[in-house]
Amino acid sequence: MSYTSGLKRGVSRRKFLAGTIKGAAAAPVLLGGLTSCKSANQIKGSGKVKSQQLEEIINRRFRREKIAHLPTPLEKLDVLTAELGGPQLYVKRDDQTGLAFGGNKTRKLEFIIADALDKKAEVIITWGGEQSNWCRQTVAAARMFGIKPVLVLSQKEAGAVKYDGNLFLDALLGADIRFVAPGTDRSRITEDVTEEMRAQGHNPYVVAVGGSSVGGSMTEPIGAVSYTGAFLETYNQAQEMSIKVDYLVHASGSGGTQSGLVVGARAAAPEVKVVGISVGGAKAASQRNITEISRGVFEALGLEMTISPEEIIVFDDYVGEGYGVLNQEIADAIRLTARKEGILLDPVYTGKAMAGLMDLIKQGYFKKDDNVIFMHTGGTPALFAYKEQLLEMIK
Numbered sequence: 001m002s003y004t005s006g007l008k009r010g011v012s013r014r015k016f017l018a019g020t021i022k023g024a025a026a027a028p029v030l031l032g033g034l035t036s037c038k039s040a041n042q043i044k045g046s047g048k049v050k051s052q053q054l055e056e057i058i059n060r061r062f063r064r065e066k067i068a069h070l071p072t073p074l075e076k077l078d079v080l081t082a083e084l085g086g087p088q089l090y091v092k093r094d095d096q097t098g099l100a101f102g103g104n105k106t107r108k109l110e111f112i113i114a115d116a117l118d119k120k121a122e123v124i125i126t127w128g129g130e131q132s133n134w135c136r137q138t139v140a141a142a143r144m145f146g147i148k149p150v151l152v153l154s155q156k157e158a159g160a161v162k163y164d165g166n167l168f169l170d171a172l173l174g175a176d177i178r179f180v181a182p183g184t185d186r187s188r189i190t191e192d193v194t195e196e197m198r199a200q201g202h203n204p205y206v207v208a209v210g211g212s213s214v215g216g217s218m219t220e221p222i223g224a225v226s227y228t229g230a231f232l233e234t235y236n237q238a239q240e241m242s243i244k245v246d247y248l249v250h251a252s253g254s255g256g257t258q259s260g261l262v263v264g265a266r267a268a269a270p271e272v273k274v275v276g277i278s279v280g281g282a283k284a285a286s287q288r289n290i291t292e293i294s295r296g297v298f299e300a301l302g303l304e305m306t307i308s309p310e311e312i313i314v315f316d317d318y319v320g321e322g323y324g325v326l327n328q329e330i331a332d333a334i335r336l337t338a339r340k341e342g343i344l345l346d347p348v349y350t351g352k353a354m355a356g357l358m359d360l361i362k363q364g365y366f367k368k369d370d371n372v373i374f375m376h377t378g379g380t381p382a383l384f385a386y387k388e389q390l391l392e393m394i395k
């Protein structure tokens, strides 16, 4: 999908309408040796963009609110590496991004809240499960900017709601929560609440779970764009620490995180392989979803590059019994990481991703002298919602 085809499809190309949006470039962007006049923002071929240039493109094209504590640390995991016998492991602490216990959504929300404010939204409506980290962080970000947060939360089980973990925090932050009983149509409830807000005279900003896919009020994949920035931040830190990065491994859900990372790698450092561990989706569907979002990010950034589903590395081998279902491998990964490194993982995303990483190491997927960065995407409040089960499993 090229930038031009995006125009044909009528995708919002607001950044090309010089001067219409704060921070957008009114004149062609100068990109060192890559500059030409008319298509100054279009760069062809992977690995051709210096990370600083890509950062400049992101900053010029997209406005963001300062919410996250950046850069997050990149740390060496020597004890865990010794325990597992190599490759050399590192952790990128995106659990430390700030915003109501942190996590990957903070970066996404810097762009999404800015978009909501630009669109004069007074209410933000989104959805997820009872233990959604996305919802918790969206509520906190909305509160920072005086926007009313409305959540449509799918109940795991019928009956009384248990206010624990993320759900407890949603309540503490004062979200307007609409519960969806199992088997009920979530999209219908979302439409109804959107109409309700309009009828009350509010201008709602509707954004899909995870802030990854375009739809509702979000016309460009700005959540994923934030993870292209995260890739550059990580890559630059690694360079400063003289680390040659071979792999970046992380939990993959709605796909925005992986898409942003994949675009960053393809554009600026194609030698880095981005490996997603699916937390719920099947491999082929995840590859298609991530490809679509990634192409949208290329387009949004004016990069004339593309990617195909087969090039997306995602493992669905660790999904187990499904999204949010804890198993012994996840519990073991959480326990080992806590007891070797003092780092807390969560039962739904990062624990599963670490279980996947540990198994891939066991299977010999990596070389002993590879450098592997584990992107810790947060999610730790969910630990409390799973504590009884976890305590049983870590005995």
Ligand SMILES: Cc1ncc(COP(=O)(O)O)c(C=O)c1O
Pocket (backbone or CB within 6 Å): 103, 104, 133, 134, 210, 212, 251, 252, 253, 254, 255, 256, 257, 258, 346, 349, 350, 377, 378, 379, 380
């Ligand atoms: C803690 C955590 N890690 C990883 C992810 C996956 O990110 P994405 O939905 O962008 O694939 C999520 C998504 O909710 C999350 O909450």
